[in-house]
Amino acid sequence: MRHRMRAEYGPEGLSGEVKTWHIVRGDEAVALCGRDLDAAAPEQDPSLWDRTPKLNCHTCGAVFLRESPYVPGEHPE
Template identity: 65%
Template sequence: MRAEYGPSGPSDGVKTWHISHDGSSVALCGRDLSPASAVQDPEMWSRSPDLNCHTCGALFLRETPYMPAEHE
């Protein structure tokens, strides 16, 4: 997962979490993210669903069907 920040950068806080492949700064949804932006474990995807990029989520789940969409 890679962070997309608000207009002022990291000081705005994370606007959206996207998913990118290891070593890539381009999200699955095609958005170009800063290589310097924060990354976090895919396990965190279910922690803050409001901030998740829905396109990335859908694409990621299609790539790795064993990844649980959400925890009960």
């Protein structure tokens, strides 16, 4: 299953800044943590997960690591 990072935006919507990055399976609009995301929200490759650690959804990250043991840049804290 191919995973994608998908953005959650704050109160300003898509014109504002990304609030949190979640991970979805394929083209789904529901994140691994169960949050419904805007289908129009930008996606990016999960290899960029390490780029914005402050914005990452921790629940999605945990589930993602369990489903994808070979995540680039995986490192325990």
